[in-house]
Amino acid sequence: MLASQKQQIVDLFQAALAPIVAGTELQPNVVLERPRDPAHGDIACNIAMQLAKPLKKNPRELAQAIVAAVLANKGNLIESADIAGPGFINLRVAAAAKQAVVKSVLDEAAQFGKSSAGSGKKVMVEFVSANPTGPLHVGHGRQGALGDAMSSLLESQGYDVTREFYYNDAGVQIGNLALSVQARAKGFKPGDAGWPESAYNGDYIADIAADFLQKQTVSASDGAPVTASGDVDDIESIRKFAVTYLRHEQDLDLQAFGVKFDNYYLESSLYTEGKVADAVDALVNAGKTYEQDGALWLRTTDFGDDKDRVMKKSDGTYTYFVPDVAYHITKWQRGYGKVINVQGSDHHGTIARVRAGLQSVGLGIPQGYPDYVLHKMVTVMKNGEEVKISKRAGSYVTVRDLIEWSAGDAAAAVNEQGERDLTRGRDAVRFFLISRKADTEFTFDVDLALSQSDENPVYYVQYAHARICSVMAQWGGDESTLNNVDLSPLTSPREAALLAKLAEYPEMLQKALDELGPHQVAFYLRDLAGELHSYYNAERVLVDDMSFRMARLALMLATRQVLRNGLALIGVSAPARM
16 A cells, blocks of 8 residues: 555544544544454554543444544545454455556656655765775675665655765775785785785785886876886885775776765875864863873763773874764764764774764764664675685685676676676675675675576566566557556456555655665565566466456556666666566
């Protein structure tokens, strides 16, 4: 049932209750639910049981009075109503009301499920935000899938969304990167006596060193080109070149993954522009800090933290959460009243101290700012065994590895432009990495991603779309003529189940957004595909009876549209053939 129809039924109940509660202070909250047993009807409501005690009335008698008033004004929306048990009200929705979803989908097409609820509200979603010290790993991939889908969910409900990538291009890890490249440029390799203990060991370090020695020029998104000096003793040139080189590599990873960002923010800019120092001064001036043992502390216990935290160590360096506070102050100052950070679960410890810092600076930043979606680790299985390392990265599986493995033979073929078709791999990786709740661990099975079977969820959903495309091609008619066909023949149980699932789509999107759970889109698509396959296997679409044929074709077309809408939202293609 469509949300507009559900609201109409709520309005019928409210009108029925108005004379019953007149003269009291009661303000009934009508909640409609789906009965546990479909045989009981389409909608259940326990409002009579809620009001019976304060009204001092028998709940069944009260339910009978409510039902009588509702049915008196039911129009074409409600078919029948009955009372079960001590006072549950069960409604059966009229067939025409259920069938109306098909016309809504066909009329609204790609806009079906979207709303303007968030119109005029700015939201930032920060995700991936990898250190530029190596290729993107599968954890970054999970962030990419979750963050991009979350952004699309917000956009579907009318929000003005900015996707931001925060580059951690300052700190100890960048120094280690520069030393690693310098060691390679000087001819050392992992295992040699002169190899730095904290160095990065992947083959990519050798590639950077070779290009640095050749004085190559590299550039990254929104950054100026950097040309290597070729001087192995010029550590600053090595650092700039290596960071830009790896930012470019990450750009290629994101391009293969189909993820685009609106803005890139460099951690180093927080220092060069004095924003970290400004944040520290604001906290000191607010009286939220104190000095002890030569260090500067923040009173995070005032905001629920288990202990106060060091901001500035005795050696004069800042702890890692301080630039995070400065960074989030810039988000607030840029007008983002709502911010969602998609990060690994290892960031859990920083939440309380970042929020405490933001609460302390006196800018009116609300409690609970920003929101966090924390994801757990991904385990990769290939050929029945866990894959722990990649030659490219040296210590972990990269996003590009996963995409190429999941693309199978397509990744090996090269077109005339020297490009490989990674669509299948990208689809599998994006669907798989969004298909579980973020706070659950996930095993990515490459063999399953390559499987063309019902066990492969992305294949199962895409095959449903392709199946409908095949039916429409066999019919060969003008699809636009299906927008206004008679839908009354759609009365079988399989058709009713498919109609009900289509009608759930807009409400599912809103629920997924409210709970910051884009995995619900993948769940829904799997369920919708299941209903389509069940219907396809049980009923013929291209029957001789013209009225049944046209109605069923319209149902197929609406199902294809909703599958297409949902897949587009999570960045997965909707192929016409499989």
